[in-house]
Amino acid sequence: MQYTLKKSLGQHFLRDENICRRIADAIQQQSFTQLLEVGPGGGALTKYLLQFKDIDFKAVELDEEKVVYLEHTYPELKGRIIHQSFLDAQPPFEGSFMVVGNFPYNISSQILFKVLDWKDQVPHVVGMFQKExxxxxxxxxxxxxYGVISVLIQAFYNVEYLFDVPQECFNPPPKVMSGVILLTRKTELVDMRSHKHFVNLVKTAFNQRRKTLRNAARSLFTEDVLQNPIFDKRAEQLSLEDFAALTFSMNY
Known part of the structure; x- marks a missing residue:
């Protein structure tokens, strides 16, 4: 049974078995009992994940052709594939679960923001992204x-860059290198006024990243607060601890 590649869905299928094994090994280094694969595609990584013992496994796949192919090729997947976009999905498990995948490049940032929505249930993520x-x-x-996604993810997860994945490991080869990262949820979070304040400040500051924070985020603070020397800096010079501390001085 064959399947077709769909550029519209950002599909680049992994075909290098060594890379698949390295990703599977990185996943197995973590502790989990429930596992969600995002975008299994042709099942290159899936076949390794199905070998894990005593794991409740599910996959989310938007492309109907791939769902049919996967269920035909791996009969044990029947009833375990959620046929919809990951961005529209609800958490597929009760309690905590791990998220893994060769993430579609055209929605990779959105996937990370979705993981943030689920952060209370997702202690680990192993994902392949465009290297950039x-x-x-x-x-x-x-x-x-360093930007919005750096600060927002690192506020809740420790990030480890695991290894590069060259273009020739895929079919069709993408135009760019890829990289695999591990996210591990932090046990102690930096103190902030609220998640909403934090996100608002970070996005506002980086929206005009070439300006000083005083100019980029002027609307969020009183003139008195803006006299603090930290506002002489640009967004990329502030740590997530700096951003978190500033949320307590925001107007609203």
Whole structure:
């Protein structure tokens, strides 16, 4: 049984067995009993995940052709595939579960924001992204690629960049390198006024990242507060602790 690749869904299927095994090994280093694979596609990684012992496994796949192919190729998947977009999905398990996948590049940032919505249930994520996105998630203050997604993810997860994945490991080969990262939920979170305040401040600050914080986020603070020297800095120079501390001084 064959399947077709759909560029509209950002499909680049992993075909390098060594990379599949390395990802599966990284997953098995974590502790979990429930596992969700996002975008299994042709099942390159899925076949390794199905070998895990005593694990409740599910997959979410938007492409109906791939659902039919997977259920035909791996009969044990029947009843375990959620046929919809991950971005529209509800948590598929009660309690905690791990999220893994070769994430579609065209929605990879949205996938990470969805994981943040589920953060209370998702202690670990092992995911493959376009290398640029993976580096951005893992980047530190002062880096040119440090931005909204870096701060918001690192507020709740420790990020470890695991390894590069070259273009030739895929069919069809993407135009860019890929990278695999591990997210591990933090046990102690930085103190902030609220998640809503934090997100608002970070997005506002980076929306005009070339400006000083005083100019970029002026609407969120009183003139008195804006005299603090920290507002001389640009967003990329602030740590997540800086952003969190500033939420307590916001107007609203």
């Amino acid at each position: 996105v993976a580096q951005r998630v893992a980047s530190k203050p002062g880096s040119k690629v």
